[in-house]
Amino acid sequence: xxSPKDFFAPLAVGAPQPPRQIPVRPSRMIHFFDPGNEKxxxxxxxxxxxxxxxxxxxxxxxxxxxxxxxRAGLVxxxxxxxxxxxxxxxxxxxxxxxxxxxxxxxxxxxxxxxLDVIMIPKVEGAQDIHYVDRLLAQLEARAGxxxxxxxxxxxxxxxxxxxxxxxxxxxxxxxxxxxxxxxLAASRRMxxxxxxxxxxxxxxxxxxxxxxxxxxxxxxxxxxxHYTVARMVDACAMNGILPYYGPFGDIRDVVACEDQFRNxxxxxxxxxxxxxxxxxDIAKKVFSPSPADVAWARxxxxxxxxxxxxxxxxxxxxxxxxxxxxxxxxxxADELAGDDPELAAxxxxxxxxxxx
Numbered sequence: 001x002x003s004p005k006d007f008f009a010p011l012a013v014g015a016p017q018p019p020r021q022i023p024v025r026p027s028r029m030i031h032f033f034d035p036g037n038e039k040x041x042x043x044x045x046x047x048x049x050x051x052x053x054x055x056x057x058x059x060x061x062x063x064x065x066x067x068x069x070x071r072a073g074l075v076x077x078x079x080x081x082x083x084x085x086x087x088x089x090x091x092x093x094x095x096x097x098x099x100x101x102x103x104x105x106x107x108x109x110x111x112x113x114x115l116d117v118i119m120i121p122k123v124e125g126a127q128d129i130h131y132v133d134r135l136l137a138q139l140e141a142r143a144g145x146x147x148x149x150x151x152x153x154x155x156x157x158x159x160x161x162x163x164x165x166x167x168x169x170x171x172x173x174x175x176x177x178x179x180x181x182x183x184l185a186a187s188r189r190m191x192x193x194x195x196x197x198x199x200x201x202x203x204x205x206x207x208x209x210x211x212x213x214x215x216x217x218x219x220x221x222x223x224x225x226h227y228t229v230a231r232m233v234d235a236c237a238m239n240g241i242l243p244y245y246g247p248f249g250d251i252r253d254v255v256a257c258e259d260q261f262r263n264x265x266x267x268x269x270x271x272x273x274x275x276x277x278x279x280x281d282i283a284k285k286v287f288s289p290s291p292a293d294v295a296w297a298r299x300x301x302x303x304x305x306x307x308x309x310x311x312x313x314x315x316x317x318x319x320x321x322x323x324x325x326x327x328x329x330x331x332x333a334d335e336l337a338g339d340d341p342e343l344a345a346x347x348x349x350x351x352x353x354x355x356x
Contacts, residue, residue, distance in 0.1 A: 008172055011134045014141035016148045018172035022241055025087060026052040026336055029274040029283035030178070030244065032091075034062060035077050036070035044077055048086045050280055052271070055089040058103055059121050067099045071106055078111040085339055089152070091119040095128055104132075108139035108149065115149055117175050122183060123153040125163040129170035136173070148173060154246070155232055156180025157187040164232055168239040176242035177232055178273065179264075181225055182249070190224070195249025197260050198223050223263060233268035245272035254278060261286040288343060291350035294333040297326035298351050 008018050031047060033040045035056040048054055056074035058067065074090060092103040107115060120132055129151060136149055151173040155161060161184070168174060181196045192199050203219045229245065236243040245264035248257040261272045261283055271287050274280045289297075300318050303311055310319040337344035 010141075011137035012141045014144075015137035016140055016146050018148055019150070020172070022150065022175050024242070024335065026339055027087065027242065027244075028052050028271045028287035028336075029280050030055050030089065030271060031274045031277075031280055032057045032061070034070060035073035036062060036066050037073075041073055041077055045081055047277070047280075048081065048083050050277075051086055051274075053087045053089055053117075054083065055091055055119065057091050058099070059091050059093050067093070068102075071099075071103060075106065075110050078114040083114070087116040088114055089117040089119055090115060091121060091154075094122045095120065095131065096122075104135060105139060108136060108145070109143045112140065112143050112145045112149060113147070117150045117152050119152040119154060119178070121154045121180070122156055122160070123167055124157055124159040126166040126170035129153065129167060129174065133171040133173055150175035153177045154180040154183075155228065156183035156246075158184070159187075160184075161228055161231065164235045165238065168235040168241055174239065174241050176244055176270075177236055178244040179225060179229055179232060179246040181246055184228070185224075192224065196225070196245070196247050197250065197253075197256055223260075226263075226267075229264055229267055229269065237268065242271075243269045245269050247273045247275050248279065249275070251276045251278065254282060258282050258286060288336050288340075289329045289333050291346045292354075293329055294347045295350035295354040297329040297333075299354055300326045301330065 008020060010017060029051055030053040031051040032055050033044065033047070035041060035058075044054065056070075056077065058070050058074065062070045078088060090103075090107060092107070093099040104118070107118070118132070118136070120128065123129065132151055136151070140148060151171060152175045153160070153167050155164060155167075155177050156179075160167065164177065168177060179196075181194075184190075185192050192202075198221045200221055202222045202224050204222060205220075206216075206218045209216055229243075233243045245261060248260050250256065257279060264272060265287050269287075272279075272283050274283050300313060300322055301307075303313055304318060304320075304323050307320055307323045310317055312318070333343075333347055337347055
């Protein structure tokens, strides 16, 4: 166990100081692309204007014989593209693969100054983060980087869920954690082949009325991932890092995708993965507080004054806990509005309307 005094010390001579606080930047959608796909690569400059995070994917969706091409493609794209305020992330191959070492060496030494976050798949425990932490420090020192790279873990094994709290606190580099439902389902031996979302067989049924056990009994589909997302959110909040919902695999079902993203947003997630351009706008909509909610939150904060005591607003009791909830909404809205003039205008218009 490392001494708390040494927790923020660089893990290699010449490496940059680890971050004391994780920067909270808009990251409503982490949009995946295959950097080895020339058609996708050509669209990167335009997609970057629409997304909070662009992620060059080197892992599962890339065939084994295309791994090196994807890595080289990401290097070329990063060097050639001005991403503006959009973050550039990558998902490297898993730590038990033959490609991950070359992924990290190549990306950190060649485009480490352009990368913001490195996503690590199938994290089992703190030991995986410790390995990456030390290696990144050595590579940052070699490359002469002055800004430390951040690390994002994917929660996609039973061991990872069991150890999520220690993963979240394993390194000052930890930026956040994402739910990886498909691999997690396989690890748990869950009987679903869906990528995220609910399942019609996972349900509750209303009690029978009378002797007929079938008539009039309504069923409600349940969320397979509620427990895991809630636990992940708690682990992230406890350690000052950010939780994300992962992929929603049914690209055509934009209605269920929006519902699933909203569930995650309400539980505390700050964003979700987008696998197709149609999901970018869904994530942008869902993970931005609505203008009505922002206006109400601002009103409560204003009427509560110093934030102590309790007041009645439109027949609803508000107290110091209400103010804390409202500040979460307003702070997120202000952060997003700083990058989105259209959203800023909508928030201001709604606030003026509720004040009039």
